[in-house]
Amino acid sequence: FSTLLDEDGRIIDDAWRDRRRGLLLRLFEDVAPDAVVTEMYPFGRRPFRFELLPLLEAAKTRRTLIASSVRDVLIAKSKPGRAEEAARITRALYDLVLVHGDPRLIRLEASFPQVAEIADLIRYTGYVTEAVPVKDRVDRSTGEVLVSAGGGAVGSPLLSAAVAARPLSREGARPWRVIAGANLPEAEYAALQRQAAGQSGLIVERFRADFRELLARCRLSVSQGGYNTVLETLACHAPAVIVPFAEGQESEQTDRVRLLAERGLMRFIPQDQVTPVRLAEEIDRAATMTPPALDIDLGGAARSAEILLQA
Numbered sequence: 001f002s003t004l005l006d007e008d009g010r011i012i013d014d015a016w017r018d019r020r021r022g023l024l025l026r027l028f029e030d031v032a033p034d035a036v037v038t039e040m041y042p043f044g045r046r047p048f049r050f051e052l053l054p055l056l057e058a059a060k061t062r063r064t065l066i067a068s069s070v071r072d073v074l075i076a077k078s079k080p081g082r083a084e085e086a087a088r089i090t091r092a093l094y095d096l097v098l099v100h101g102d103p104r105l106i107r108l109e110a111s112f113p114q115v116a117e118i119a120d121l122i123r124y125t126g127y128v129t130e131a132v133p134v135k136d137r138v139d140r141s142t143g144e145v146l147v148s149a150g151g152g153a154v155g156s157p158l159l160s161a162a163v164a165a166r167p168l169s170r171e172g173a174r175p176w177r178v179i180a181g182a183n184l185p186e187a188e189y190a191a192l193q194r195q196a197a198g199q200s201g202l203i204v205e206r207f208r209a210d211f212r213e214l215l216a217r218c219r220l221s222v223s224q225g226g227y228n229t230v231l232e233t234l235a236c237h238a239p240a241v242i243v244p245f246a247e248g249q250e251s252e253q254t255d256r257v258r259l260l261a262e263r264g265l266m267r268f269i270p271q272d273q274v275t276p277v278r279l280a281e282e283i284d285r286a287a288t289m290t291p292p293a294l295d296i297d298l299g300g301a302a303r304s305a306e307i308l309l310q311a
Helices: 014-031 046-061 082-093 115-121 156-168 186-196 211-217 227-236 252-262 276-286 300-310
Strands: 035-039 065-071 096-100 122-124 145-148 176-179 202-205 220-223 240-242
Touching: 014 046, 035 046, 046 065, 046 082, 065 300, 082 115, 096 115, 096 300, 115 122, 145 156, 145 211, 156 176, 156 186, 156 202, 156 220, 156 276, 186 202, 211 227, 220 227, 220 276, 227 240, 227 252, 240 252, 240 276
Parallel strands: 035 065, 065 096, 096 122, 145 176, 145 220, 176 202, 220 240
Antiparallel strands: none
8 A cells, every 4th residue: 555546546536535535534424424434554564554544533523333353463564653553543543453363373463553441342253254153073184285375366476385395295195285276377377387297296277165174174284374374274173384475564474373373273375485395394393283273253244243232
């Protein structure tokens, strides 16, 4: 969000901001909502404050319920004073902060040092996910190694490293399935198929509608560290090697996975340290793991609605 473009691909200007702000405020007047919920703001999405602050001020004047909806881990602030600014705006304008996580696993203060200033506004909802906890342990001894990268748009380095790691791993004799993702560019997908050619038992495919079922019974999982993927992995108690996406200012995946790895729930490789050799070593370590069973609250969607309705 460092550069915002309009619907025609042009950098937005003050006139565009004014029009957008006016549309949003008129929409607020027409709808007269019982609640306004902002995704991430004021803990992120700062470039949109030109329209969000006027909306929040209008909602505050109307005594409309105002809530911020955030994940369990916030992106680290690179500029001094940003966390303090977020706490100040929250204190002045918000009634609730819905944290979509389970404090028994990760608490907000792990990524937001100003929690004490807004502690009375925080409500943990549980994780918002469609993942369903697997109650019974499954026999993974004959399972495949499952490699995935979400939608795949930024997954090519991990997928390629995994294909190269297979001959180096003690798990290389078993079947491996690489799910590239629908958004992996066609040229990169073709290159991945060429790289995998000749490795018997190595399957490369775009998409699987039964991904969760594959994850539930795989030998182990190798993936990026997106919110949904991590939750599905934990719900399935799958041994895992996670390589979180960490380009630019993105710290959320790395911070979450590091905290979980410290608890022995998965193996973790920073994105800039991935090589086929290192990945093969971590895969072999993960194959010996039995992740501890966790009682994780995965009812965040329903609980968020309950909190808003009760406020």
